[in-house]
Amino acid sequence: MNDETTAEQRGGGAGWQPEPYVLPRFNAVDNLSDALLGRGLSEKSVEALARAAVQPEDMRRKLTDVNKLRVQGGTLHIIETRLWSASVLPHPANPREYGRRSYALGGISPSLRILPEPGPTSGDGPELQIRVPRPDDLAQRLDDAKERLIKENPLDDDIAAEGVLQPLMVVPMTVWYDSAPHRPTALLITADGSSRISAVHQLLGYRPSVIAYDWAHDVRKFRREVNRWLRLPQKQDWDSLSPADQGKLRALTVPARVVVGFEPDTRAGVRFHTAVRNFIGLTHIRPPKPYGSAVENEAKGDAVLDSLAEPTRSRPARITSQEKLWFAAMINEQEAAEEGFSPHQDVRAAEIVRAVLGGGTGTARRVNEGIRSLTAKQRPHREDRVDIAVELILRPVRTARNDLVAYVRPRRAALQRAYRLKEIEELPTDALLEGGLDGSRSLEELRTAAAKEAAEGLGASGRLGVAQTELAIKAAYYMITADTMALQNEGSGAARADDSRSAVGVLRAMLSQHRGVVQAYEVVRAGRLGRPLYEVDEDGTPIRTAEGGYRNLTDARVRQTYNGEMLTEALVGIVAVRARWATVANSVENLRRAVDEMESVPADEGCGSLVKRDGWDPEQVEKARSSLDRTSRKLADWADLHNDQKKELDKDADVDSLNLW
Template identity: 65%
Template structure:
């Protein structure tokens, strides 16, 4: 294709090499996950902290708030300048005056009366023990200060609540893996709060994350910070605070970023957090709501009545564009994986004629296969994940995430033609998402594989069919795994099977009668392409799909089947599932060679699956109607089970021996190849 970075065949790797998972980027170890390298801020000078404290005092903050705010700032001089011209954040009841800056993570704690606790709070009126009762709601500080106050029984009460909140938030809203890679991306809204104690203990000034308790909890989990230490030790003693912060800064200075361990790098990434510090409040003159009500309204707007989610389809669209940007962007060590024209073709933003002018295939299935290869191929994983993380900060995007993105790109033209009719587009999206989870895609459709329909050195459709037939004869598919040509043909045929009307491949049906086929589309495709008839069928599906003709059932030679009345039969999901039911083909008996062995292996797999289902069915037999499992209550005859397990054990040992022989042969072949290279 025009501008294609990875020209097919240019690496010298054969289709067999690619099918075996060999590609340069994988071999180089480039798939290792990396993360953000933060700027290394120095520990502020004491003079700068004092200057900020003087400026904050002029804003009428209490002495405790001045102390924690001034020592929390990563860049005190910057925050001091922003105090003069704060930004405005309008909320119900007034306007919050804020200054955006970075704070040391050791200075911020979760909201102690986090509204996320609603629904599980223990109330005194219901007889809750004193140490389990809900904390009182914070109130406004004296006058019109932009501070909160909260009254608790003792330091132990608050410390215990903060510890419980951190562990619960880390469990229920786990963000640790995400912030470990990219730090905290969105700023926390930070508000000063003074904790007063009924037992007479001196007040404790805090900085609370009004809208980011989950994020700061994840940060503290990574750093090993106990919230009680932040609240009652570091906020009270600036020397302890600076010592804790400086030990990480000195570690980076001494060893250098590249020499830190992964765990140390993760900790340094979250040493600081972006923050919108509330430094003032202007109440609405008409309502004259107090500051604490305005903060509560802000939290409610953020979490209780947030904007309506876009929905998965829209989210996948946005992530798809981000992924294309990443694939088209060269890195310091590697060129772009796709060209700019390819990016536009994949994105669907150029017309059909413009795509032809660029040298791209006119066929939708070829475009689908190219997208699938570029987004789901094993060597593309790292860049695709980088694109997903650019929008979501998700540390470890799953294969399902990447499949959903590829499918959203694939169906963009079809969606447009169908005017985004949900009842039409949704089932076809679902089928493609399940079908393109075919595990062989990641292994076989790599960047260096020659694709049918590709501009440079591509195969013809007939050549692709013939290679797939050769793979069938070699036993691919019988063993539960398709070859490269079978996989490519499955990807292309599946597109037309999904968009056809009626659909020739639909979603699996769960929970239906026993005669209903609950196999996933990917499993049906594998069963289909494992047989010669299925390869001919896939070939004819692609041919008909490209011509815009109905998809017809074919026989073992690829000739359309006809009814007794001489009429051709249109392909349906029921027909496909019935014809390719996953059972080994017995039309052409094989008695010797790899094909015969692969058919026997398919029988073994089938029998093991039957055994698994039979065990589950026996376990489901109840003692009586609606009762518990009989075998779970009474067990089963020891001698009968011992005899059966001995039989299974003999087969298990035999299978293990076969695997050992295979590994020995593979190692010997590798040693021979290395010896030949040395010569």
């Protein structure tokens, strides 16, 4: 029977009556500090934990036999105890707020931008660390987090009646400041339970910033604050206290699972901050109470970016640390420009799509690892990866329109549909053709390349070329985020009743035609300039209405103009054959790239190519070569036949020429 059950029986069932705690003696706190040393915690975190313990002797005894909690990537060592509420803070980057966060790249003021996610300490102990510009930044963030949490998830009435029932998962965190790099602060934050601790602080009238920067630095103030509540039941019996005071005493302490150690799985290579985030994800993003799909995808997005930015034993990092910040919208436009990133949102969208969805199975494997770190979903689908990429893309858009559900929701759905374009998976892993850090082509050159692919039949065969795909990604971004959407989902009110094509089908039909390529180019150009989207002709000239104005580009007009007839008509003849040849050439290039990627896989970390060292199964190689040889001979026969016919035509032309004389 625990202390809460016993106390409730004493109180006759009219709410929980906590036992009469007393302030611990200083020597008991010191003894607990000594026992905590040597567990990988910093001295400041040790002091914070020892001061927070309601019963230091009990916590010290439990250190000899800690509980072990298995999470994905390792095992957390925890002690169940009670902590003073005046020593615990909500998580400063609480995932429950993901759906309403304001990101730097969306133009938010520096004073309002969100804080970075906590990372591991240099020693990789059971402690988090976070770097912020100034103490005021964290103080404001903590107070704002509390206000948001008590508004969105109010629990104070329940806690006033029964106290906090389920233990909070409490983790030490060291805060480093750019303005004072040698004066860190040690705090205790809730990896799980920020809503509960915020409700507790609301009941007691606590401001998290005061806990972090006043009581955490002054032991006497901290003990004086706690003691003023402890004296209440000493002066009068429990039943004589007002209901409000009884509620405060129930909230004075909280049950906690304090993390005091971490054992990583040696094969997983997961660090402590990732293990903590895995615990949060498995607790909230999975049942029993999901955050919601948009919030889940945002949380997964950060996990995926972590996975892409971390090198593995066999593969280098997929993106740089600065690209990670840009993709996460954690830097503003000026900071992005200083790093050399494009100011255009369509380029950022295309870079995110390429990094998260392109690159074949290698990228998919990494992205899936990030998804699994939060959800334990063993086989994430391609749709999962698309939804995550779209949520990252939308962060700057949503920052200014968080409360406009009618704007954000249909655009999220349309982007998710559009970016399921299968050709995206085949995008090369190197730089984009246009706009990227190493991109060498202009937007005009991208248009020319896409038009050339369309002329060769790519797209008409059902597969767009690389340039067409890139232009489709960029044009779709502006067509969908425009105030009047020029590309919507199938079945939308703006679409023709007899056109049930998906956004992918419309994009493919559009980019298969020269006019569609020109239209996509003009969409991107207008979008970058912040101008309305107008319908254009084959030459890129805006089409005028009967009233003399320009004709707005709408979903209905796009569907009517690019109705897919070209795709269905090109079934025979030279146009159809050219389309199929474009697919053949693309497949050959994909095969070459796949062989090169296989050859680049090292035998072990720091070693050379495995296949160059050990070779590969001769039976499998012979089977592949035999198939390639048959295909090669067939292609050679076609080439010989073409040359023979060309020679006959040239001979006939020579004869005709002689007859003229």
